[in-house]
Amino acid sequence: MNNLEFFTYSFASLFAIVSPLSAVVTFVSLTNKLTFEEKNIIANKAVTLACIMALFFAISGELILNFFGITIDSLRVAGGILLFTVAFDMMLAKVSRESITDNEIDKSQDRTDIWIFPIALPLLTGPGTITTVIVLMSGSATIIQSGSVLLAIIATFGITLVLYRFSRRVYKLLGYTGMLVFTRLMGLLLAAMAVNFIVTGIWNIYMSFQI
Template sequence: MEMTFQHYLLGLFAVANNIPALPLHMNLCRGIDVAGQHRMCTVATGSSLVTMVVSLVIGAAVLEFFGISIAAFRIAGGLLLVTSGLGMLKSKCDEPAGFIPATLSEMIPLAVVPIAIPLTTGAGTMSTIILFAESAGSMNGLLKIGAAIGGVTLINYLTFFYSPVIVRFLGHTGMDIFTKIFGLITLALGIQFIITGVIAAFPVLH
């Protein structure tokens, strides 16, 4: 059954939101000008976007190359999302206190790893996109997933850029609550993937 754009958008945002990356991003952006902050946001969200698009375009081909069935990947991806969701439910958005690179050129690589990958777009996101693409069933479905990826990317960019305002408004408690809500959605999504994968692998259970 093909899902709506809203389902794809919510599902992707649950696993590809950048809330866990905000404290580190803010820590790195201290002391740099607005142009530098724009560049950091662009690099982080651009890297995340490329990762998601590559997963959408060639993810299924990679599985086929290695001889991995969709049912097996659903179970594995579901377990990964369950682990990620449980981690989000237990996590705290504490601001890290560490070394801040002296120059923008030293910060840019950190915008890719670990801010974009894996804090914003990790293995759980890639698994979700591949499974969404497999179940889309039509070009229209793939276009909806592509639009959802674009929507998540835009939201993440704005979240990165306005992170000081968001953190001041929500506070660490609000960010923890926000993270736990999406952790619960991620956990439920992972369990649904496992159920679907098990039924596909063992039709007698249906």
């Protein structure tokens, strides 16, 4: 695929797994007792940290895999299974167990560091996001495509920051039903991406044994 197609694929993949619009519901729940200014400070800190973490794993992910002796195709299969479980929860309009549980949301209400946990990690940059950025970077054929992945990460979290800063207005505009519809659509897209990860990984592993 050409550079524009690769960027579009990378952005769509990241946007589906981060799913910032559906995460607005959780963000509103976590910050409903805060003032408008306090909420925006939380949003700025959380999204910045999540973006930095995603960029870090995009740049150093392959080195980390090599250190532990893990092949990228093994990560594709394992990550694809993980992404499919997340997608299944999204299609049922449930908060993913990979991201955050209802119990964790309740316990986070009175904490001052919610921008770190659970918002930045793992709600925005969880195992699914980390797997996706590493796989995308491994699939880049040129420096331009590698840069496209980094740009897709920045664009995704840029949109996330805007949605979080206007989270209460977005929630009032779309309503809970609108959020559920969007979550199911993103879940379907993510499920298809997960299947692609698994099939590609298994095929590459199979072919490596034929050589």
